[in-house]
Amino acid sequence: MRTLYHEWLSPFCRMARVVLAEKELDFQLVLEKAWERRPEFLAMNPAGETPVLVEPDGEVVVGGEPITEYLEDVYKDRALIGTAPLTRAEVRRLAVWFNVKFHREVTVHIHGEKFLKRFLYEGAPDSQAVRAGMTNIRTHMDYVGYLTDRRLWLGGDEFSIADIAAAAQFSVIDYIGDVPWEQHEPAKDWYARVKSRPCFRSILTDYIPGFPPPTHYADLDF
Amino acid sequence: MRTLYHEWLSPFCRMARVVLAEKELDFQLVLEKAWERRPEFLAMNPAGETPVLVEPDGEVVVGGEPITEYLEDVYKDRALIGTAPLTRAEVRRLAVWFNVKFHREVTVHIHGEKFLKRFLYEGAPDSQAVRAGMTNIRTHMDYVGYLTDRRLWLGGDEFSIADIAAAAQFSVIDYIGDVPWEQHEPAKDWYARVKSRPCFRSILTDYIPGFPPPTHYADLDF
Numbered sequence: 171m172r173t174l175y176h177e178w179l180s181p182f183c184r185m186a187r188v189v190l191a192e193k194e195l196d197f198q199l200v201l202e203k204a205w206e207r208r209p210e211f212l213a214m215n216p217a218g219e220t221p222v223l224v225e226p227d228g229e230v231v232v233g234g235e236p237i238t239e240y241l242e243d244v245y246k247d248r249a250l251i252g253t254a255p256l257t258r259a260e261v262r263r264l265a266v267w268f269n270v271k272f273h274r275e276v277t278v279h280i281h282g283e284k285f286l287k288r289f290l291y292e293g294a295p296d297s298q299a300v301r302a303g304m305t306n307i308r309t310h311m312d313y314v315g316y317l318t319d320r321r322l323w324l325g326g327d328e329f330s331i332a333d334i335a336a337a338a339q340f341s342v343i344d345y346i347g348d349v350p351w352e353q354h355e356p357a358k359d360w361y362a363r364v365k366s367r368p369c370f371r372s373i374l375t376d377y378i379p380g381f382p383p384p385t386h387y388a389d390l391d392f
Numbered sequence: 393m394r395t396l397y398h399e400w401l402s403p404f405c406r407m408a409r410v411v412l413a414e415k416e417l418d419f420q421l422v423l424e425k426a427w428e429r430r431p432e433f434l435a436m437n438p439a440g441e442t443p444v445l446v447e448p449d450g451e452v453v454v455g456g457e458p459i460t461e462y463l464e465d466v467y468k469d470r471a472l473i474g475t476a477p478l479t480r481a482e483v484r485r486l487a488v489w490f491n492v493k494f495h496r497e498v499t500v501h502i503h504g505e506k507f508l509k510r511f512l513y514e515g516a517p518d519s520q521a522v523r524a525g526m527t528n529i530r531t532h533m534d535y536v537g538y539l540t541d542r543r544l545w546l547g548g549d550e551f552s553i554a555d556i557a558a559a560a561q562f563s564v565i566d567y568i569g570d571v572p573w574e575q576h577e578p579a580k581d582w583y584a585r586v587k588s589r590p591c592f593r594s595i596l597t598d599y600i601p602g603f604p605p606p607t608h609y610a611d612l613d614f
Contacts, residue, residue: 216535217489217493229478231478231481231485232481232485233488235457235484235488236481236484236485236488237481239480239481239484240477240478240480240481243477243480244477255465255466256451256453256462258461258462258465259453259454259458259459259461259462259465262455262457262458262461263453263454263458266455266457266458267439271439313438
């Protein structure tokens with residue numbers, strides 16, 4: 171059985187899960203408490219980070235982007251990065267935008283302060299950092315609106331890893347309840363379309379004991 | 393003419409430069425002071441970051457990894473990510489290791505504190521951050537030694553973007569003079585092999601006015 175080692179509310183693990191689901195590949199999810207630095211896990215990934223994918227034949231693929239690119243290299247039926255080189259460059263540009271820029275400007279501040287710190291008993295959230303994240307997310311929501319005003323999906327007219335990378339980041343902040351959807355209708359419309367796709371269903375059923383999502387989190391008509 | 397908009401001592405710009413050179417593609421380098429947020433540059437990349445590649449036909453490709461993947465998609469003669477999917481996954485794992493992990497644990501601390509702060513008149517380096525970078529780089533040098541003990545190059549038996557991503561990061565720290573080569577012979581041997589490749593020559597001739605490199609920086613027998 172194909173196995174994905176993941177952590178709760180990791181946007182990069184969510185990206186890998188959605189890519190696997192969109193390509194209709196069976197897999198089991200195994201929760202890895204990466205901070206415990208389990209020797210068997212470090213042997214698979216010396217960086218000690220999730221996600222790690224183990225293929226049915228035992229081959230190991232490490233990291234959100236490498237897993238995505240690997241699945242795209244091997245399972246070509248349902249292309250998620252596109253085929254023309256310039257389309258692929260644009261899709262990858264936007265995937266990096268959300269995996270790096272959104273992550274640095276929003277996710278680290280909100281998820282890091284309000285979830286990770288609590289989960290790892292590292293004290294109260296830094297309210298200044300949370301506020302910075304809450305300010306920055308609006309710029310990214312405007313950018314989603316700008317893109318979907320010109321295209322069907324973020325990277326072009328096909329659903330792609332640009333959408334998956336973006337929705338993975340937004341979904342983490344939405345689980346925490348901090349996405350200001352009401353003031354950003356175009357971004358909300360785009361996210362509603364992503365949520366309604368079968369590949370996203372498993373993300374919406376996530377439930378962390380002691381840290382429940384807001385009621386709208388799994389609602390397709392939020 | 394193909395143009396690469398770049399900044400001094402940016403590892404991601406250096407990665408793009410070396411990939412272009414290794415694929416023997418002609419290009420001109422244009423220095424972009426990204427922090428000035430020039431409107432024409434923001435129109436090419438709304439993230440406002442280098443590197444940005446403009447192809448001879450005017451097409452724009454944005455970002456270190458997307459440029460690398462784009463060049464690999466289009467100019468296949470000299471493969472730098474490999475061909476077999478698992479080889480590609482391993483090469484990409486190591487490229488991410490250096491582009492993300494090394495960058496976060498070493499480059500940001502040393503380059504950010506000792507170069508960027510000075511360049512942008514942001515005050516004295518934080519010596520605690522510099523010390524953290526100097527400690528962390530040793531772990532990465534040990535890892536380079538571990539890998540090259542088992543393989544000809546970092547990602548396998550072929551020179552690849554794993555080597556290019558790693559050498560781009562190391563070269564930035566080496567320009568600042570802070571790589572402890574003498575205590576890490578296997579890493580030094582690997583870097584000497586990278587330095588001696590024609591694709592790396594332009595990196596070694598970089599000279600920032602008012603911030604010269606140490607004398608060993610361009611020396612192939614350092």
